[in-house]
Amino acid sequence: MQNHKDQNYCEGLVANDTAIVQAIYKQWAPSVIDFIKQQHGDVYDAQDIIQETIIVIYHYFRQHNVALPCAFGTYFLSLCQHRWGLELQRRDTNRRVDLNALAPSEATVEMWVSKTIAHENENRRFEAGFQQLSNACKDVLLTFEEDLSLLKNPSAKENNKTTCLAEWTTLVLQQSDASNHVKLNTEDFDRFQKYQAKTISSDVRLKFEAELNGDGYLKMAFQTYGSLQVYLEDGLKHEQEIGDFKANLDVISNQYFNALEAEALQSKPSKKSQTWTIAIVAVVFLIGAVLLFSIFANPSYEDYNDFKSISLMQRSPDDITTKLAEERFYTQDYAGALEAFNEILEADFANLEIQMYKSIALVETNQFKEANDLLLKIIEGSSAYRAKAKWILALSHLKQDNIAACIEVLKSIPQDANTYMKAQQLLKRLE
Missing domain, CATH: 1.25.40.10 (Tetratricopeptide repeat domain)
Structure with a gap:
């Protein structure tokens, strides 16, 4: 698939390009703000929705090497629209979002929004399952900084990691398919490990693959087991990178909305502005006197x-x-x-x-x-x-x-x- 001309927005987010993030706010934030104000929200809600949506897109395109098939603006606005609808539902209100108010309905855009939402929900299940693990398991997983692929001769520490991954997989599966949950045993995860480590014969491998194709739940468990390893490895390797992106986004968001607030205040001058000006001058004078005194002290x-x-x-x-x-x-x-x-x-x-x-x-x-x-x-x-x-x-x-x-x-x-x-x-x- 040929990249859309707006692919640079996705690549810029992944690269933590400040200019790209600022361009997103400049071009599309006003539309989101107006939309949310008209749909039972305020400017603070808009700030949250915009920032959360950018983070979701960042994670999706950082973890998936895919081409954007549609205009970034429509994709971004559609995600914001969806998130605000969910937020209103979370607030337990009967109010609903006009799904045609912000972004037009297009099949390609809806498909990508659905994929992005599915990825976000999957990561939430992974994180929720992780939080249910014991502190000992969390420590084993988070401090294991080597290649997370399973070795032919796993050490005791790696065995502990495999056990914790098995527990994590079970917790995630219980969230996604609680009604039809089948108890997986140690042998199942042992086979997952050996298959990934390529320590089984070709006959056993083919038999296991045939079993996966014939057992939907076992296949889902195996895929989840592998996905959790990728999710964990990605988080460990890119912890600093992710933190830097969120910090940069936080600053850009605050700068944009603080500027909006300052502009709004300037457009509504107070009747007591002259009194306040005199008061401010007095305070500045006092502060200057204090600072002058402090220069001569250690x-x-x-x-x-x-x-x-x-x-x-x-x-x-x-x-x-x-x-x-x-x-x-x-x-x-x-x-x-x-x-x-x-x-x-x-x-x-x-x-x-x-x-x-x-x-x-x-x-x-x-x-x-x-x-x-x-x-x-x-x-x-x-x-x-x-x-x-x-x-x-x-x-x-x-x-x-x-x-x-x-x-x-x-x-x-x-x-x-x-x-x-x-x-x-x-x-x-x-x-």
């Missing part, structure tokens, strides 16, 4: 750790753990916040935003080594969180009175970073 960590609160609820309004993390961070219960962050990361270990906030809590609780390791991991990536991670790392060194290391990190913060001016001010005070 800088300390407490002068700059103005992390205050965090906002994670925009895309997780119903998540209890996320809400708890926010509340504990706001009240400076950093030990409690760490517990919540760790729970979130168990389900989404590539979430760089949570990793960054976790690093702050670690610095606040003087767990410097773990904090620095986490920050260096973010800095070594290519996400939009790199500059913020450098600032936190510099403050970590400052809190430990490691001035030389602090200065070195401060000098590496780029000029386009939000923390650049603060970094330069601290640098002058230290040098």
Whole structure:
């Protein structure tokens, strides 16, 4: 199949091309916003739907080397339309989405939307099954960084992995076919392993293949067993890449919607604007006086750790753990916040935003080594969180009175970073 001229959008997402992501927002976000506003939602709902849809497309085209057969805009808008319809159903409302309001109905587009949704649902089943595994099984699977193909002479660790994969497969099958679930035994998974490892004779192999073709459930189990290995390997190999993409997308999304909000505020000037201007000038004057005084004092960590609160609820309004993390961070219960962050990361270990906030809590609780390791991991990536991670790392060194290391990190913060001016001010005070 010949690639559609819009294939560059899919390839750009997979490559984490900032210009492509920004182009998607510029060209199609206004239509999605208007659609959702007309279909019982608001601008915050639109932000969530757009970001979630981009992530779904990213995963689909990253894991499948396929050609886009239709216009990207129609495909993207159709997915947004579908997701918003599901969201309204989740909210248990009788309201329904007008399925012709955003994107036209085309057979090719509908087929690709269906394929993308099926892939997303499969990944959700995989993740849900994984979360039901014991912590021991999770550790075995996530720390196994070698080739996940089964070797001819598996070690004890690999045997443990095979056992955990078998348990994971069973959990996934129970989700997809609970009513007709047939209990698979150890021998079945042993045959899966030997077939993949090519340690059986040609006669046994042909017999096993014939059995797969004649037993639909056994074939589904075998395919699921193999798919889980690919899913796991992909996640382990590309953890940093996935995290960088989500971080970059998060920044672009916030920039776009913050600009919309600022534009809306400018179009509605307050009657008390003059009073506010005077107040702001006064505040700026006071801040300037405080900063001038602080120049002549030795800088300390407490002068700059103005992390205050965090906002994670925009895309997780119903998540209890996320809400708890926010509340504990706001009240400076950093030990409690760490517990919540760790729970979130168990389900989404590539979430760089949570990793960054976790690093702050670690610095606040003087767990410097773990904090620095986490920050260096973010800095070594290519996400939009790199500059913020450098600032936190510099403050970590400052809190430990490691001035030389602090200065070195401060000098590496780029000029386009939000923390650049603060970094330069601290640098002058230290040098």
